[in-house]
Structures are given as structure tokens and as C-alpha cells.
Amino acid sequence: MLLDGDVPEHDPSPDAVIALDRVTIRRGDSVLLDALSWQVELDERWVVLGPNGAGKTTLLQVAAAQMHPSSGRAYVLGERLGAVDVFELRPRIGLTTSQVSGRVPASERVLDVVLTAAWGVVGRFTETYDEMDVTRARELLEAFGVGQLAHRTYGTLSEGERKRVQIARSLMTDPEMLLLDEPAAGLDLGGREDLVRRLSQLAADPDAPALVLVTHHVEEIPPGFTHALLLADGQAVAAGLTPDVITADNLSKTFGMPLTLDRQVTPAGDRYTARAAS
Numbered sequence: 001m002l003l004d005g006d007v008p009e010h011d012p013s014p015d016a017v018i019a020l021d022r023v024t025i026r027r028g029d030s031v032l033l034d035a036l037s038w039q040v041e042l043d044e045r046w047v048v049l050g051p052n053g054a055g056k057t058t059l060l061q062v063a064a065a066q067m068h069p070s071s072g073r074a075y076v077l078g079e080r081l082g083a084v085d086v087f088e089l090r091p092r093i094g095l096t097t098s099q100v101s102g103r104v105p106a107s108e109r110v111l112d113v114v115l116t117a118a119w120g121v122v123g124r125f126t127e128t129y130d131e132m133d134v135t136r137a138r139e140l141l142e143a144f145g146v147g148q149l150a151h152r153t154y155g156t157l158s159e160g161e162r163k164r165v166q167i168a169r170s171l172m173t174d175p176e177m178l179l180l181d182e183p184a185a186g187l188d189l190g191g192r193e194d195l196v197r198r199l200s201q202l203a204a205d206p207d208a209p210a211l212v213l214v215t216h217h218v219e220e221i222p223p224g225f226t227h228a229l230l231l232a233d234g235q236a237v238a239a240g241l242t243p244d245v246i247t248a249d250n251l252s253k254t255f256g257m258p259l260t261l262d263r264q265v266t267p268a269g270d271r272y273t274a275r276a277a278s
């Protein structure tokens with residue numbers, strides 16, 4: 001029997017790669033995520049957009065099985081956090097963050113940066129890799145336009161090249177979902193546009209994993225990303241299909257200022273630009 005105010009428990013859909021049910025994350029007196037419910041299905045490509053401090057990275061850490069809810073229920077790849085060995089779960093998740101990038105030794109050969117993902121390590125030591133692994137690593141580098149850099153050392157790459165190598169690395173283990181935390185941060189206009197185009201191609205690949213991309217900027221939403229979650233103060237302002245969610249009104253609420261939005265229709269999907277309303 002349900003008492004007044006109780007909410008019935010729903011099991012996540014069998015296809016859900018992420019299912020959050022009223023997830024709250026507290027640290028001291030701060031509430032980083034506030035009773036957030038959100039579901040991501042296998043064939044969906046999500047962008048999570050919000051201002052600084054909205055809780056985006058925190059949300060990604062829950063999705064990456066690196067942080068447990070203070071309250072509420074979180075399922076990742078069908079497993080409930082708190083009731084599963086996260087060390088078995090994490091290899092099934094691709095994660096690209098600046099922290100992972102910072103751990104890669106500058107002297108590491110680019111091909112090895114991708115290859116070592118097969119062992120879940122950064123920095124090649126004495127592991128051996130078979131020819132299939134080497135071929136896959138090369139194919140991934142090619143797919144992200146950095147195949148010709150395979151023999152360079154990571155420390156010699158530009159920021160844009162590093163970002164593409166990191167994404168290739170995240171895909172090496174054939175993850176069931178790929179989480180990208182601000183992949184275009186620090187890129188120049190050309191680098192951003194190139195990355196957006198490649199992520200748009202990845203989004204269109206039916207064999208690609210579920211994708212979740214965190215950003216501050218609507219300009220970085222790759223065409224073909226199907227869904228959007230707008231986050232502010234640890235809460236969802238709006239969530240659903242991208243064209244329904246990315247509106248001037250919703251963005252103005254999310255960023256706390258009046259904004260105007262332009263939408264450009266392209267064959268691959270929509271591109272957006274936003275600016276303050278005059």
C-alpha cells in the first residue's frame with residue numbers, strides 16, 4: 001500500500017543504460033544533485049547542458065559508477081549502484097575527462113595511449129597486445145583524424161589532437177556507453193568544429209554506444225544528438241527530445257538570463273547558437 005506522498009518504485013526499462021530515480025548527492029551542507037530522475041536508452045545520444053556549478057560533472061560521475069547517490073536509486077547498465085561490483089561495471093563504460101587526460105604520461109606513444117585502454121591502464125609497461133588490438137587502435141585513431149599521429153608522443157600533441165586521441169581511447173574497449181565531459185573545452189574554432197563534426201558522425205553510427213556529452217555551450221551540440229537535459233542547481237530544468245528542450249525559454253531559465261536562440265537545420269541535424277537578448 002502506498003501512503004500519501006509515497007511514489008511507487010519503477011524498475012528501469014530493460015534498455016536503459018542509465019536510470020536515475022530521485023538521485024540526490026550531498027557533500028556537507030551542499031546539494032550537488034537534487035532528487036534528479038533521468039533515463040538514457042541504448043540508442044540515444046544525450047547532451048547535458050548547464051551553467052558552471054549546475055552538477056553536470058557530478059551527474060557524469062554517477063553515470064560512470066564513480067559516485068553513489070546519497071539517496072535515491074541509480075542504475076547503470078542495468079546494475080544498481082551500491083549492489084554491484086563497480087570494478088566489473090567500469091570497464092563497460094567509456095569516459096573522457098580532462099582528469100583522465102592529465103594522467104597520460106607526456107612520453108607515451110599515441111598508439112599506446114589508445115592500446116593501453118584494453119588493459120584499463122595509462123602508460124604502457126610490459127603488457128602485450130595482439131594484432132587485432134593494434135588494428136582496432138589504428139582504426140579508431142583514423143576515424144578521429146589522428147591516424148598519422150600514431151607514432152608521436154602524447155606530450156607533443158595540440159589540445160585538439162589530444163581530445164580526439166582521448167575519445168579514440170574511450171572507444172577502444174567497445175563500451176556500452178560513452179561519457180564525454182566538455183570534450184570541446186579549450187579548442188579553437190576549427191578544432192571545435194572538427195570535433196563537433198566527428199561526434200555527429202559517431203552519433204549517426206548505429207553501432208556506436210549510447211552517448212552522453214556534457215557542455216556549457218549550445219554551439220557544441222553535435223547534429224544528430226537526439227536528446228537534451230538542461231541542468232541548473234542540481235535539478236532538471238527540461239529533458240527530452242533536443243528540439244523540444246533547446247528553446248530560448250528553457251535556456252534563459254537554465255542560465256538565469258534572457259537569451260535568444262538561432263537554430264540552423266543541416267542534413268545531419270540541427271546546429272544552435274545562443275546569445276544574450278538585447
Ligand SMILES: Nc1ncnc2c1ncn2[C@@H]1O[C@H](COP(=O)(O)OP(=O)(O)OP(=O)(O)O)[C@@H](O)[C@H]1O
Pocket residue numbers: 027028030031032050051052053054055056057058059216
Ligand atoms: N566535494 C564537494 N563538496 C562541496 N561542494 C562540492 C563538492 N564537489 C562539488 N561541489 C559543488 O557542487 C556543485 C556542482 O559541481 P559540478 O562539478 O558537478 O558542476 P558542473 O556543472 O560540472 O560545473 P562546471 O561547469 O563549472 O564544471 C558546484 O557548486 C561545486 O562547487
